Amino acid sequence: MDIQKDSSFQNIYYVDGFWDEYKKLFKKNLNSYIDYKEKLLSNLSFLDTVSDIKQALLLKPFEQLKSKETLYCIRHVSKLNPRVVFICQLIEEDNSKVIILLTSFFEKDTAKDYALAIKKAKSIIRQIDEE
Amino acid sequence: MNINKLIKNAKSVDPFADIPSAQKQEAILKGKLAAIIFNKRMELNMTQTEFAKHLGVSQSLVSKWEDGEYNFTVEKISEVATKLGISLDITAENANNSVRPSKQEVFAESYSNSKYSSSKRNHFFSSSSGNKNYTVFAY
Numbered sequence: 001m002d003i004q005k006d007s008s009f010q011n012i013y014y015v016d017g018f019w020d021e022y023k024k025l026f027k028k029n030l031n032s033y034i035d036y037k038e039k040l041l042s043n044l045s046f047l048d049t050v051s052d053i054k055q056a057l058l059l060k061p062f063e064q065l066k067s068k069e070t071l072y073c074i075r076h077v078s079k080l081n082p083r084v085v086f087i088c089q090l091i092e093e094d095n096s097k098v099i100i101l102l103t104s105f106f107e108k109d110t111a112k113d114y115a116l117a118i119k120k121a122k123s124i125i126r127q128i129d130e131e
Numbered sequence: 132m133n134i135n136k137l138i139k140n141a142k143s144v145d146p147f148a149d150i151p152s153a154q155k156q157e158a159i160l161k162g163k164l165a166a167i168i169f170n171k172r173m174e175l176n177m178t179q180t181e182f183a184k185h186l187g188v189s190q191s192l193v194s195k196w197e198d199g200e201y202n203f204t205v206e207k208i209s210e211v212a213t214k215l216g217i218s219l220d221i222t223a224e225n226a227n228n229s230v231r232p233s234k235q236e237v238f239a240e241s242y243s244n245s246k247y248s249s250s251k252r253n254h255f256f257s258s259s260s261g262n263k264n265y266t267v268f269a270y
Binding site: 014034 | 134135137138140141142143144145146147149150154155157158159160161162163165166167169170173194197198199200
């Protein structure tokens with residue numbers, strides 16, 4: 001599975017298909033799509049710029065998922081409740097970070113939705129590992 | 132996961148190209164301002180509550196700042212930056228995909244102020260001559 005780099009940022013990447021999936025989430029709520037995308041852009045700008053990413057991921061817009069793999073979520077608490085799952089790896093050699101967005105979903109049935117998203121994220125990570 | 136190999140071959144994309152340019156800039160700046168404030172708090176090794184007390188604001192306000200959605204006025208960000216001992220600056224460069232030049236002066240002839248609202252424009256000066264008002268805009 002290929003990775004794409006965001007041209008506006010130093011450390012933000014996406015797996016192939018991430019944005020198609022994200023847009024599909026909003027097909028019944030097209031009016032909200034751009035608004036949420038802007039919020040996401042602000043979050044990514046923040047993550048790209050912060051120095052201490054471990055501490056930054058403790059802030060309210062982010063949460064660590066209950067998974068063996070270290071997965072995180074960007075959460076917009078709202079009517080649609082979109083969640084964006086990502087991984088964050090620190091590169092010790094140059095003290096930099098790599099953030100890869102994997103998948104997204106709307107949180108409606110918390111346990112079930114998170115479980116499915118984690119399962120999907122793990123599958124994506126396996127595909128990346130096989131490259 | 133061999134991250135270095137993965138990112139080395141990553142194709143560059145702009146997934147936010149469908150957001151209007153001004154809104155895109157706004158979102159990026161909000162995120163950066165939030166990060167600047169957060170970085171300073173980390174440097175001072177303070178919790179949000181301690182940081183809020185240090186600045187004379189509420190913890191909930193600090194939380195809003197760091198969430199990246201707070202709409203700072205120039206006055207407010209200048210005040211916060213000063214209290215934190217941070218110097219802010221702005222640089223401007225032409226956007227690659229600008230439809231028109233980044234700065235252009237337009238001379239508009241208006242017969243009455245109410246007909247041409249200047250609320251959404253930056254106007255440099257207005258002057259009157261006879262029964263006409265002339266306003267120079269820049270955008």
